[in-house]
Amino acid sequence: MSTSPAAETDVVVVGSGPNGLAAAVTLARAGLAVHVLESQETIGGGARTLDLGLAPGIVHDLCSAVHPLALASPFFAEFDLAARGVRAIAPEASYAQPLDDTPAAIAWRDVERTADGLGADGPAWRALLGTLSRDQDLVVELALGDKRSVPSALLTPRTLRTAPLFGALVALQGTPAWDLPFRTERARALLTGVAAHAIGQLPSLALGATASLLGTIAHGVGWPIPVGGSQAIVDALVADLRAHGGTVTSGHHVRTWRDVPPARAVLLDIPAPAAADVLTNRLPRPLEAMLRRVPHGDGAAKVDFVLSGPVPWRDPDVGRAGTQHLGGTRAEMARTEAEVASGRFPDRPLTLVSDPAVVDPGRVRDGLRPLWAYAHAPAGDRTDPTERVTAQIERFAPGFRDLVVASRAVPAAEMIHHNPALVGGDISQGRVTMARMIARPTPLPDPYRLDRTGWYLCSSATPPGPGVHGMAGLHAASRVLRSEFGIRELPSLAPTPGRAQESSV
Template sequence: MSAPTDVLVVGSGPNGLAAAVTCARAGLSVTVLEAQPTIGGGARTLDLGLADGVVHDLCSAVHPMAWASPFLRAFDLPARGVELLTPEVSYAQPLPGGRAGVAFHDLDRTVDGLGVDGPAWRSLVGRLAEHADVVVSLAMGDRRSVPAGLLPRGVPTALRYALGMAEQGTPAWSARFRGTVAPALLTGVAAHAITRLPSVPAAGAGLMLAALAHAGRGWPLPRGGSGAIVAALVADLEAHGGTVVTDHRVSSLDDLPPVRAVLLDTDARQARRIAGDRLAPRTRRALDRFRFGAGVAKVDLVLSGPVPWEHPDVRRAGTVHVGGTRAQVAAAEAAVAAGRHAAHPTVLVSEPSVVDPGRTVGGLRPLWAYAHVPAGSDVDVTDAVVAQVERYAPGFRDVVVAARCVPAARLPHHDANYVGGDISAGAMDLRQTLGRPTFALDPYRLAEGVYLCSASAPPGPGVHGMGGWFAARRVLRQVFDVRELPSLAPGPGGRRR
C-alpha cells in the first residue's frame, strides 16, 4: 500500500468485491483489506481436511441471485467462466409420512404436484415469477428510491407483491391454502430470514426466492463451489489495477494511510467502532441501536453416497428445507427467537453433487447444512442435524463418513460480520428491513469519505453484490464526481480517469 490509493475497501465479501470492482473500473486505484487469510467472506470454498480432495462451501452454497442480481447480471458470471448449474428441483420441503413439497424449476410441474393447492400457488407465486425482474428490483433496491423500470409497467406486480407480503406475513398466511404441502413449501423458503414466522420481511424474502425458483434459470450452484464467484470478481479487480491484501485486520480508520474514500464491508457495529469519532454523534447513536438476530450453526458433512430422501423428487433438489409442516417450522423459529434450541430445528441442506458430480471425489461427497439456533449458541448441533435429516431420509446416518460443526458463537472467527452467528449481519425485522442500518436518507454514507457497503446496508443479506454496488456508485458521484457509471461487462471496460 505504499503507492497512493484512491479507495480502500475493508472486507472481501461479495459486497466488498462488488464495490472494489466498480471503483476500479472507473479508473480509481483500489486496495481491498481482508482480515482472514482467505478471500470471499460468506462465499468461500475450502478444503476443510474432512476427506482428501473434498471441498466445502463455508457459508453460501446455492445462489438464487446469481442470475437475478442486477449487479451480477451486468458483471456476467458465465462470460467469465463461472458455470452456473441449475438443478431440476430448486428446493423441496420433506414432510412426515413420505410426502414432500417440491418446487420444480418448471412452474406447471410444481402446480401439478401441489394438488388442491396448485391453483393457489400459481396465483400467488407463479404470477410473481412472470415478472420476477420487478420483484427483484423492489426487494434488491436501496430502500430510498423508486427502482428503475418500476413505473409504470411494474406497478401491478408491485401491488401483487405487497399484497402477498401482507397475506403471508400475518396470521392470515394460510387462508388461501386448503392442504398442508403448499404452505409448508412456502414456509421453508421464508425461513431463510431466520426470524419469527409469520413476518412481513420473511414473507418478502420468501416470495422473491420462491418466484426466482420458477423464473429465468432457477436456483443455481456454481460448478466447483461458491468460491468461483469470488475468483471471478478478484480476477476482474486485479485486471483493472486493484489489489487484495489478506491477513490485514482494520481496527480503526486511524490505522489506514491517507485515502479519499473508505468502504466498509463490515457489520454496522464494526463500522461504528472502526469509524469512531469520524461519525457524527447522531450516527453513532443510531448504529449503537443496530440489532442482530438469531444465529445458525454450520455443519459440514462428508457422505459415502447421496442422501436417501424418502420422497424420490427431493433427491433432485439443490436445496432442501428440513423442518416439516408450516406449524412445525413456525414453532421451531419461535423457540429460537425466544433463546431456546428447538427440539426439531429448522435445517437447510444442500448436496452440490446433485448437479455438480465433480464435487464427488473418490466416492465421497460434501453435504452443506446449517441449523437455526439462538444467538451466540455454543452448542455442537451435529447430532441434531443428522437426526432431523434422518426423519425424512431413513438410513442417512449410514452414509455419514465425517462431520464438523461450527457453533454460532464461533462463526465470527470465520467472518466477523456474523455476530452471534447471525449470517444476515443484522436482524431481519420490519424496522431493520426498511431502515438498514439507520433511517438516514443515504443509508451508505456514514461520514465524509466513509461508506458502509455490507449486508448491514440495503438490500441486506445474500450473495448479490448490490450493497457494494450501490455504495460504490455513491462514492464515485459524491467523492470523485464521476457521473458516468463504468461498464461491468467482461473485457477492458470502465472509464479511465
Template structure:
C-alpha cells in the same frame, strides 16, 4: 505514502462489488481482508480433518440472486467464466408419511404436484415469476430512492417514467402477496400441508418468527426465482467461483487485494479519499470512532443483530437416503417438517431456546455439480437455526432431524464437523454471534438498515458502509456494494458515468 483513491475493508460479495465498480471507473482501489482468503460469505474451502480432496462452502452454497441481481446481470458471471447450474427441482420439503413438497423449475409441474393447491400456487407465484426482473429490482433496491428501487428493470438503470411505470403492477402484486403471507391471513390460501410447508421452508431463511413480513418477502422473492430463468443456481466448483471472478476483474482494472490484513483502528487504514466498509455497523464504530458524528454513532448503536445459524458439514459415502426419492433431486432441502413444526422451531429460537427439532437448511452440491463428488465421497452442507451466540454442537440434532425423513442417514455419514454459532464470526466477522444476515431480519430493518437516514450508505465525509447491514440486506447479490460505490463515485470524485461491468 501514496494516497489511494479508495480502500474497501472486507472482501465479501458486497465489498468486491464496490471495489470492481470503483476500479472500472479508473480509480486506484485496494481491498483489505482479515481472513487468509477473499470472499466473506462466498468462500469454498478444504476441510482437511474431513476429507483431503473435498471442498465445502463456508456459508452460502446456492445462489438464485447471483444471476438475478441487477449487479450480477450487468457483471455477467458467465462471461467471466463462472458456470451456474440449476437442478430440475430447485428445493424440496420432506414431510412424514412418505410425502414431500417439490418446487420444480417448471411452475406448472410444481402446481400439478400440489393437487388441490395447484391453482392457488399459480395465482400467488406465477405473476411474480413472470415479472422476476421487476420483483428482484424492487426487492434489491436501496429502499430510499426511485432510481435505486428500480435499478435493473428491463432496460437497465430505471431513471425514466417508462421504467417506473413498468414496475408498478409487479410491485403492487408483490405488496399484496407480502401482506397476505406475512400476516394473519397466511394460512388461508393453501389446503394441503405440502403447499403450506413448501413456502414456509423458504420463509425460514430469514431466521425470524413466522409468519412475518420479512419472512414472507424472502419466500416470495426466492420462490419466484426458483421458477425464473436461472432457478436456484449452484456455481460449478463452489461459491468461491463467484468470488474469484470478482477478484480477477478487480485486478484486471488495476485494483489490489491484501488478505490477512485486519483493520482494528483507523490508523490501520492506508491514506485514501474514500473508505468503504463491507463490515457490520459495530465494526465501523470500533474502527472509526469519533470520526463519525455523534447522532450517526447513536443511530448505528441501535442497530439490532439477529439470531443465528450453526453449521454442520458432512462427508457421505452415498446420497442422502430420502424416503421420497425425488427430494434427492433438489440441491436445497428445507428439513423442518410441517408448517406448524417450523413455526414452533423458529419461535423457540426467537425466545432464546434450542428447539428439539431445529429448522435445518441442507444443500447437496453434488446434485447439480457432480464434480464436487470424489469417488464414493460427497460433501453435504447444512445449517441449523439457533439462538444468537449458541455454543452448542448441533451435529446430533441435525442428524436426528434428517433421519426423520431419510432413515439410514447415519449409516452413510463418513465424517462431520460443526461450527457452533458462537464460532461463526471467527470465520467471518460479519456474522456476530452467528447472525448470518448481519442484522435482524425484521421488516423495519429490511427498510431502515442500518439507520433510517435518507442515505443508508454514507456515514461521514469519505466514509461508507456497503455490507449486508445496508439495503437490500443479506444474500450474494453485490447490491449493497454497488449502491454504495456509485454514491462514493459521485460525491467524492464527481464521476457520474461509469464503465459497464461486463467483460469487453
C-alpha cells in the same frame, strides 16, 4: 497472492465479501485506484470454498452454497458470470420440503410441474408464483433497491400488475392471514421453508418478503449452484478487479481507522457496530450511537458432512432439489422459530441442507461427497449442532447416519472465527424485521455514507440486506463515485473483450 498498496490510493475497501468486491470492481472499472483489505488469509467472506481437511479432495462452502440471487441480481446480471467461465447450474428442482406423513412438496423450476404436484393448491401457486416469475426482473429490482429511491421498475406498465401482486403475497405470508390463499399443508409448508432463508419469527412481513422473492426466482433463473463451489464467484470478481488495476491484501486486520492506509474514500464491508468501533469518536455522536444499537439477529449453526453416498431421502424427488428445507409443517416451523427467538436451541431445529453434487458431480471424490447444512440457533448459542442436525436429516432420510464418514460442526457462537461478520452466527448482519430491512442500518436518508470525510458502509447491514447479490456494494459505490469523485454515470460491468484475465477463473 497478496499485493501491497501504494502509499496513497483513491479507494480502500475493507472486507472481501461479495458486497465489498462488487464495490471494488465498480470503482476500479470507473478508473479509480482500488485496494481491498481482508482480515482472513483467504478472500471471499461468506462466499469462500475451502478444503477443511475432512477427506482428500473434498471442499466445502463455508457460508453460502446455493445462490438464488447470483444470477438474478442486477449487478451479477450485467457482470455476467457465465461469460467469465463460472458455471452456475440450476437444478431441475429449486427446493424441496419433505413432510412426515404426506408426500414431499417440491418446487420444480417448471412452475407448471410444481402446480401439478400441489393438487388443490396448484391454481393458486400458478397464479401467484407463476405470474411473478414471468416478471422476475421487476420483482428483483423492487426487492433489491436501496430503499431510499423509487426503483425504475415502478415506472413501467408491467409494474401495474407485478408490484401489487408481489405486495399482496408479502402481506399474506407476513401476517396471521398467511394460510390464505393456500388450503393444503404441502403448499403452506413449501413456501414457509423458503422464508426460513431469513431467520426470524413466523409469520412476519420480512420473512414473507424473503419467501416471495426467492419463491419467484425459483421458477425463473432457479437457485443455481456454482460448479466447484461459491469461491468461483469470488474468483471471478477478484480477477476482474485485478484486470482493472485493483489490488488485494489478505491477513490485514482493521481494528481502527488508523489501520487503513490513506485514501480519498473508504468502504467498509463489515457489520454496522463494527463500523462504529473502527470509527470510534470520529462519527457524529448520534450516528455512532445508532450504529452501535443495531441489534444482531439470531444465528446459524453449521455442520459440514462428508458422505459415502447420496442422502437416502424417503421421497427420491427430494434428492433432485438443490436445497432441502427440513422443518416439517408450517405450524412446526413457526414453533421452532419461536423457540430460537426465546433463546432455546430446538430439539428439531429448522435445518437447510444442500448436496452440491446434485448438479456438480465433480465435487465427488473417490465415492465421497460434501453435504452442507445449517440449523437456526439462538444468537451466540454454543451448542454443538451435529446430533440435532443429523437427527433432523435422518427423520426424512432413514439411513443417513450410516453414510456419514466425517463431519465438522461450528456452533453459532463460533461462526465469527471463520467470518468476522457473523457475530453470534447472525448471517443477516442485523435482526430481520420489515422496519430493519427498510431502515437498515439507520433511518437516515443515505444509509451508506458514514461521515463527510469519505467513509462509507457497503455491507449486508445496508440495503437491500443479506444475500450474495452485490447490490449493497453497487449502491454504495455509486454514491462514492458521485460524492467523492464527481462521476455520475456508473461504468459498464460487462466483460471487457481482450482481457484474458476475465475469461476464466
